[in-house]
Amino acid sequence: MTDDVNQYRAALQECSPDHPHHLDEAIELQRAVLALHPPGHYLRRFSLNALGLSLQDRFEQQGILSDLDEAVELHRVALGLHPPDDPNRSWWLNDLATSLRERFKQQGVLSDLDEAIELQRAAQAFCPPDHPLHSILITNIGLTLRDRYQQRGILSDLDEAIELHRAGLILRPPGHSYRSSSLSHLATSLVDRFEQRGALSDLDEAIELHRAALVLRGPGHKDRSSSLNNLAISLRDRFKQQGTQSDLDESIELHRAALVLRPPGHFNRPTSLNNLAISLHDRFRQRGISSDLDEVIELHRTSLALRSPNHPDRPLALNNLATSLRIRFEQRGVSSDLDEAIELHQAALILCPPGHYDRSSSLNNLAVSLHDRFEQRGVQSDLDEAIDLH
Numbered sequence: 001m002t003d004d005v006n007q008y009r010a011a012l013q014e015c016s017p018d019h020p021h022h023l024d025e026a027i028e029l030q031r032a033v034l035a036l037h038p039p040g041h042y043l044r045r046f047s048l049n050a051l052g053l054s055l056q057d058r059f060e061q062q063g064i065l066s067d068l069d070e071a072v073e074l075h076r077v078a079l080g081l082h083p084p085d086d087p088n089r090s091w092w093l094n095d096l097a098t099s100l101r102e103r104f105k106q107q108g109v110l111s112d113l114d115e116a117i118e119l120q121r122a123a124q125a126f127c128p129p130d131h132p133l134h135s136i137l138i139t140n141i142g143l144t145l146r147d148r149y150q151q152r153g154i155l156s157d158l159d160e161a162i163e164l165h166r167a168g169l170i171l172r173p174p175g176h177s178y179r180s181s182s183l184s185h186l187a188t189s190l191v192d193r194f195e196q197r198g199a200l201s202d203l204d205e206a207i208e209l210h211r212a213a214l215v216l217r218g219p220g221h222k223d224r225s226s227s228l229n230n231l232a233i234s235l236r237d238r239f240k241q242q243g244t245q246s247d248l249d250e251s252i253e254l255h256r257a258a259l260v261l262r263p264p265g266h267f268n269r270p271t272s273l274n275n276l277a278i279s280l281h282d283r284f285r286q287r288g289i290s291s292d293l294d295e296v297i298e299l300h301r302t303s304l305a306l307r308s309p310n311h312p313d314r315p316l317a318l319n320n321l322a323t324s325l326r327i328r329f330e331q332r333g334v335s336s337d338l339d340e341a342i343e344l345h346q347a348a349l350i351l352c353p354p355g356h357y358d359r360s361s362s363l364n365n366l367a368v369s370l371h372d373r374f375e376q377r378g379v380q381s382d383l384d385e386a387i388d389l390h
Contacts, residue, residue: 093123
């Protein structure tokens with residue numbers, strides 16, 4: 001049996017987790033190893049945990065929820081077999097917490113999130129300041145508390161998340177490989193608090209932190225587009241508060257840079273198209289530059305083309321394009337813009353049945369556009385429909 005185990009381990013070392021086929025093979029081999037470690041075997045907990053980690057890796061690659069569910073259960077069983085007083089118990093607690101947080105993000109079950117926080121706190125109790133997991137746990141607890149704040153709106157969760165991210169940043173001084181992540185996490189939580197309490201000092205600090213993260217994520221860094229986007233959004237938020245045109249102009253340029261890094265086929269390209277369109281629309285409202293509005297329309301049109309008929313954001317994309325066309329009609333009086341806006345609002349309304357959170361705004365948008373067309377052409381049916389929609 002020992003020879004079989006060693007053969008399996010040697011084979012596992014040759015399986016690259018970066019290749020889906022290799023990961024599938026690794027999982028099958030780990031299942032075989034687990035079968036060689038029946039209940040009561042001293043290595044069973046290690047095999048359970050290793051299989052759980054690989055299943056979670058495959059979930060992250062392929063999105064198979066059953067893999068994530070199985071990973072949670074394997075980590076839970078492995079933790080139950082782990083000695084309560086083992087100083088390495090923190091790693092096992094963190095593995096289960098990580099799987100539960102990921103499952104919460106997929107399924108939205110709050111009990112998973114609550115359990116993840118308790119497990120992370122328990123893991124922290126095993127970690128003195130010099131423990132290699134110490135800074136990771138501080139960051140993870142901060143992220144999970146922010147998740148819970150976003151679900152329940154408990155400000156004490158957000159305040160604690162901010163303090164933890166501040167502590168985590170201190171543990172990742174200049175030169176640390178994860179410093180940019182800590183800067184970004186703290187900035188994002190400060191933006192959340194600004195949105196709740198309106199303290200401009202939080203927003204100003206968030207902008208400086210996002211700038212510092214961007215400097216550390218130079219050309220070629222995998223997270224550069226995210227940093228560009230985050231800084232751009234925060235600058236637009238400050239423009240909305242203070243009206244400083246340079247903030248808006250910089251926001252637009254940053255969104256353009258992020259869009260370049262999200263070419264056709266990138267999963268975040270629709271988001272970048274929409275964000276750039278929003279900032280350009282703000283500048284159009286401030287300065288009235290027609291070319292900004294034309295670009296807004298083209299960006300929304302491109303974004304809509306990337307939203308499939310059953311995509312949850314398709315109604316928003318339809319309404320965004322329709323609203324921009326209606327504004328251009330108001331500016332230039334081109335009837336075809338208004339006709340297209342009405343068709344788009346009608347398509348959006350179909351996707352927002354009774355009970356949909358956007359139905360009331362879709363009804364209102366269509367009614368306003370129909371009323372505009374009645375005022376231009378005097379067709380009574382447009383006015384009747386607008387009245388019925390209201």
